[in-house]
Amino acid sequence: MTWLAGIDIGGTKCAVAMAEYVQGRIQIKARDQIETPSVWSSALEDLDARLKYLIRTTGSYPEAIGISSGGPLDPYRGMILSPPNLPGWNDVPIVDYFLTRYRVPTALENDANAGAVAELRWGAYGHVKDLVFLTFGTGMGAGLIVNGQIVRGATAGAGEIGHIRLATNGPMGYGKAGSFEGFCSGGGIAQLALQRLADTVKQGLSLSPVWTQWWRNPSSLTAEAVGQIASQGDELAIQLLKEVGEWLGRGISILIDLLNPEVIVIGSIFARQRRLLEGPMHRILEVEALPENYRACRIVSSSFGEQVGDFAAFATAVESLEVQANNVTVCERNSTQP
Known part of the structure; x- marks a missing residue:
């Protein structure tokens, strides 16, 4: 069993959730949301505080964090650029913000891409x-x-x-x-x-x-x-x-x-x-x-109804874990080569 955190950044609301990842399936255990602030730094501070609260509530620490947001964004640098539905959210270093605080694999993905991956993984x-x-x-x-x-x-x-x-x-x-x-x-x-x-x-x-x-x-x-x-x-x-x-x-x-x-x-x-x-x-x-x-x-x-944003974020968290596992595997293989 693996605990994951998911953060969904939307033009109207932002949500944070904690879930168990068991046998390839997501089981959401705790969730909170806020209206999206116009100032991105306020949003990140609020989401950080709420994630800490969910960690205390569940008694579990996430092994990865997935962030889903409207684009345009740069998933490779972990930056939200300037989405039309998030005015003022320009060059937001959201992955670094959470990575430095939680020290677990953290990834950012466009909400549509993340939703597609969630539907592919878990859709009916x-x-x-x-x-x-x-x-x-x-x-x-x-x-x-x-x-x-x-x-x-x-x-x-x-x-x-x-x-x-x-x-x-x-x-x-x-x-x-x-x-x-x-x-x-x-x-x-x-x-x-x-x-x-x-x-x-x-x-x-x-x-x-x-x-x-x-x-x-x-x-x-x-x-x-x-x-x-x-x-x-x-x-x-x-x-x-x-x-x-x-x-x-x-x-x-x-x-x-x-x-x-x-x-x-x-x-x-x-x-x-x-x-x-x-x-x-x-x-x-x-x-x-x-x-x-x-x-x-x-x-x-x-398939996920009103929870689609949460599942999108969790799909991104799972992918970040898989990327880390693949990198470790490659490093281990290279270290055994003469």
Whole structure:
């Protein structure tokens, strides 16, 4: 049995957790989370204090620490660079911060890549070699597994599909209007809802009472609120999420045509709003994706539900242990050579 620590850095929240790694499986034993501070040093101090508390609570010390964060980042130097959904988090030496305090193998990975590895290791999809994981949370990123290997690219920037422009105009995401992230992310859905409210008012139509508070206080509108309004039967919210489903289909069609994956796993918002997103998504895919590629691909929500960020971080911790073990093996072999 091995104890691991996982740290998930998100645009909305940060979480820290402790788990037992037993016979290749993760068993989460303790967890805490905070709202993501705008000042990264405050976030690291808070997460450090909470990890120390979880260590005392469990009575166990982690043998490795895995950190999952939105990109761009540099996993080789252990630096968070300047993610669009973490303003002010520029050149953050997060691996050094925790490595110097805990003295155990510590690794950083892009949240989409880490999510893809977690789904490959522990997801309920059988034996697959070609898998894509889409974050679809505060932002939109893709983790790409090709022939069983994570694809990072020349600068560890592969998979930033949220930056691809799907339309000339549209919600802003990843610094680009009409991007995949603009249409398919928490912030993008809120922007799209406000635009539809503005269109309604411009046409001289009255807003339903459920929308009035958000029109008066637009900065507080979230994708979660849109989903709750849709669940109450509001037609504007329902049609808006169906439109998001169509944009999701357009973005996924690129991945299906380009990579021909066996499985595409979608996290966070997709699982919560699947009943409204899935139908429109598939209708677009039937038109836009190569038929054989589309038929070969399963599109599913994450096996881990709301815990996907935790499992992503733990997948990174496991990989850091494996890297250390491989390095030790190589050193031992070299030391025996004449």
